[in-house]
Amino acid sequence: DAGVIQSPRHEVTEMGQEVTLRCKPISGHNSLFWYRQTMMRGLELLIYFNNNVPIDDSGMPEDRFSAKMPNASFSTLKIQPSEPRDSAVYFCASSLRADPLSYNEQFFGPGTRLTVL
Amino acid sequence: AQSVTQLGSHVSVSEGALVLLRCNYSSSVPPYLFWYVQYPNQGLQLLLKYTSAATLVKGINGFEAEFKKSETSFHLTKPSAHMSDAAEYFCAVSDRGRVRAQKLVFGQGTRLTINP
Numbered sequence: 001d002a003g004v005i006q007s008p009r010h011e012v013t014e015m016g017q018e019v020t021l022r023c024k025p026i027s028g029h030n031s032l033f034w035y036r037q038t039m040m041r042g043l044e045l046l047i048y049f050n051n052n053v054p055i056d057d058s059g060m061p062e063d064r065f066s067a068k069m070p071n072a073s074f075s076t077l078k079i080q081p082s083e084p085r086d087s088a089v090y091f092c093a094s095s096l097r098a099d100p101l102s103y104n105e106q107f108f109g110p111g112t113r114l115t116v117l
Numbered sequence: 118a119q120s121v122t123q124l125g126s127h128v129s130v131s132e133g134a135l136v137l138l139r140c141n142y143s144s145s146v147p148p149y150l151f152w153y154v155q156y157p158n159q160g161l162q163l164l165l166k167y168t169s170a171a172t173l174v175k176g177i178n179g180f181e182a183e184f185k186k187s188e189t190s191f192h193l194t195k196p197s198a199h200m201s202d203a204a205e206y207f208c209a210v211s212d213r214g215r216v217r218a219q220k221l222v223f224g225q226g227t228r229l230t231i232n233p
Contacts (some may be wrong), residue, residue, distance in 0.1 A: 004160070031219060043161075043207065043223040056220065091160055097219070103149045103168050103211065106221070108160030 002026070004109035006092050012115045018080040021112045024073055025094030033106060034067055034077050035091040043091075049075065050097060082116045089113050119144055119210045123224035131232045136180075136195040138227050140208030143189065150191040151209040151221070152182055161207065167191060178202070203231045 005024040013019055025032050033048040047057040052069045060067070064083070069075040079086055093106040124139040142150060149168045153161040165176025172184040178201075182193045191208060208224040 033219075042225045045220060045222075048219060050219075093160070095219075103166060104219070105163050105166070108162070110158070110160050 004092055004094050004107055006090075006109040006112050008112060009110065010113045010115075012117065013082055014117050015083055016081045017116075018078065019082045019086075019114060019116075021077040021090050021092075021114070023075045023077070023092030023109060025075070025092070026096075026107055027073070029094035029096045029107075030072065031095045031097045031104065031106075032069060032075050033093040033095075034075070035093065035108075036088045037091060037111070038088045046077070079114075082114075084116045087114055087116050119148060119212060119222045121208045121210045121222060121224040123206075123208050123227050125227055126225065127228045127230065129230040129232060130198050132200055133197050136193070136198045136202065136229065138193040138206050138208075138229065140182075140191045140193065140224060141189050142191060142208075142210045144210065144212075146213070147184075147186060149211045149213060150182075150184060151211075152176065152180070152191075152193050153207045153209060153223075154178075155205045155207065155226075157204075164193070164206075198229075198231050200231050200233065203229055205229070 007022045034046040037043045046059045047067045049069045067077045089111045091111045093108045095104040095106045120143045122141045151166045152164040155161045165174045167174050167184045175181045180195045205226045205228045207226045209221045
């Protein structure tokens, strides 16, 4: 079974350009998470969805960031315009929220390494 | 707000030696606690989790962790280090509860190096 798929794996862009990161969760999973990892701030949760609906976007840094989940098998994280401080590794994770009263393991994708020049 | 502190950003041990990675959490009630491992250029993988009354938790690859409420700690151990254990390890915490259980807060990570 394929794990979480992210594309692209690496992205290099210039300041001011629009960047779109893509994620395909594990088939059957109904929760999806976007994280950002930097040396300075570590691993931070940006936003997560349950059944394609955004539940908590309090970690989204600012209005330049937006995330969508149009269906159960696809999500995007968009940065417009991008800035050098957005350079980081962005991870997508998914889980099967079978029991909302218990913890449900999150499975992480390999990440997208974004460099904004 | 929940938080975790990992003591030591880098830990180096010899192959065959005991591995001890430290994690302390901040919470007013017993939370869920986790250890994840990240190998170079890969995503995070769950090693083990504490979500119930069993305070000693066994995970994959011979790792285990003990939840100590009195010390607000959840240290990760392995009796004998292997070269393949070299990676970065993250402690994480979440609240219990219907929605908040989904929000993980990660520590800064500890990079484990194994010396031959």
